[in-house]
Amino acid sequence: xxxxxxxxxxxxxxxxxxxxxxxxxxxxVGGLVSGFIGSGGAFVLTPGMMSIxxxxxxxxASNMCHKxxxxxxxxYKRWKYGQVDIKLGLVMAISAILGVQVGIQIQEAILxxxxxxxxxxxxxxxxxxxxxxxxxxxFKDALNMAKSKDAKEETSALAKRIQSINIPPMIxxxxxxxxxxxxxxxxxxxxxxxLAATIAVGGFIGVPGMIYILxxxxxVGTATELxxxxxxxxxxxxxxAMSGMIDIRLTLIILAGSLIGVQIGAAATTFVRPYxxxxxxxxxxxMVASSRVLAVPQYLSELNILHLEKxxxxxxxxxxxxxxxxxxxxxxxxxxxxxxxGKRELKKASTIAxxxxxx
Amino acid sequence: MKKENNKKIIxxxxxxxxxxxxxxxxxxxxxxxxxxxxxxxxxxxxPILFAFYFSFVHGAFASYLLPFIGVEAIIxxxxx
Numbered sequence: 001x002x003x004x005x006x007x008x009x010x011x012x013x014x015x016x017x018x019x020x021x022x023x024x025x026x027x028x029v030g031g032l033v034s035g036f037i038g039s040g041g042a043f044v045l046t047p048g049m050m051s052i053x054x055x056x057x058x059x060x061a062s063n064m065c066h067k068x069x070x071x072x073x074x075x076y077k078r079w080k081y082g083q084v085d086i087k088l089g090l091v092m093a094i095s096a097i098l099g100v101q102v103g104i105q106i107q108e109a110i111l112x113x114x115x116x117x118x119x120x121x122x123x124x125x126x127x128x129x130x131x132x133x134x135x136x137x138x139f140k141d142a143l144n145m146a147k148s149k150d151a152k153e154e155t156s157a158l159a160k161r162i163q164s165i166n167i168p169p170m171i172x173x174x175x176x177x178x179x180x181x182x183x184x185x186x187x188x189x190x191x192x193x194x195l196a197a198t199i200a201v202g203g204f205i206g207v208p209g210m211i212y213i214l215x216x217x218x219x220v221g222t223a224t225e226l227x228x229x230x231x232x233x234x235x236x237x238x239x240x241a242m243s244g245m246i247d248i249r250l251t252l253i254i255l256a257g258s259l260i261g262v263q264i265g266a267a268a269t270t271f272v273r274p275y276x277x278x279x280x281x282x283x284x285x286x287m288v289a290s291s292r293v294l295a296v297p298q299y300l301s302e303l304n305i306l307h308l309e310k311x312x313x314x315x316x317x318x319x320x321x322x323x324x325x326x327x328x329x330x331x332x333x334x335x336x337x338x339x340x341x342g343k344r345e346l347k348k349a350s351t352i353a354x355x356x357x358x359x
Numbered sequence: 360m361k362k363e364n365n366k367k368i369i370x371x372x373x374x375x376x377x378x379x380x381x382x383x384x385x386x387x388x389x390x391x392x393x394x395x396x397x398x399x400x401x402x403x404x405x406p407i408l409f410a411f412y413f414s415f416v417h418g419a420f421a422s423y424l425l426p427f428i429g430v431e432a433i434i435x436x437x438x439x
Contacts, residue, residue, distance in 0.1 A: 065407070237406070237410070241407060244399045246406045248406045263430070339430075
């Protein structure tokens, strides 16, 4: 067995106590952010794993496997808070499964042709493109909401136009309060799945898609995304497991931290105003994108496309890691601080009933 | 409140012990676990079952732990 396993294990890193502690911390913050913004646990975790030497494909596969049970827990909690549109979640999930299948085929083809460096470059480039576009939009929106006096969420003009499209089959969504064409929800679901199989984070398309195109509130969008993440995460994980890409040790370490983080994050959403959720989401997206930009020269050098001095590459790599770590820490502090402040305000008012997370 | 906490400390400790011992087993036999979890085919259920098992056991532990350390949510029913 040793002979066989050595061949398989060559794709997987050796774990030392420092790696384990780092992964536990990243898992906790990933869970915290994920419970809070409804997606994005894995966008913290994929680069986190890659920064300690896990190949891109294994990082994406192991993340997806940890994500679906965590999403299941998160979805259940948010459903109890009355924030989930189950029908919307299931309709989107079915289209997302198709996207996941296509995404995994692309990943496998890249890995076969260009190896781990090609796969790392592909995953990082997709991160940078998606995070920069979506992050900028979400961040701007959060700033506008924070500036406006009543700070209430309004349905976007685009969503209002989309809601008026009438191409059958039309589906009524409870939490949006109107009928929407399947042909609008299908592409959002499909690309959510495609992105999930590419960078292990489908929520970056799913959540803004539901908020800005379908017209859900950010609370409902982030909560419903967890249903999609569960369904497509389960299907995607089975597919990754078939090709033996899941490092179950990494999956389980991350799960240990994130299952605690996700419940704290989900509880924190009930204490804050919606613009803060968007602010944290936009901030983390843009910072993680910058961290990935710094990691790209290393992959280009491994592919012999770019030739830089080893010292410079190592400095860039370290800076990328530091930017990532500081971003995670800042995101975690904002969430925990908001919750503590919310609880304090609530105690002062002492008029709103509280229920325990486990009830 | 104190009585309530005392009542919940037993399941908290039980789930915590089960979770910790399960993690120890995985890492003591990590080569064997990885070998079977990465074989593909019918063995694909191995990582999926592990993920479900650990999220159940460790999730139960987390569910007892959080209210115990004062992490609670307020109910906010979402209007559209």
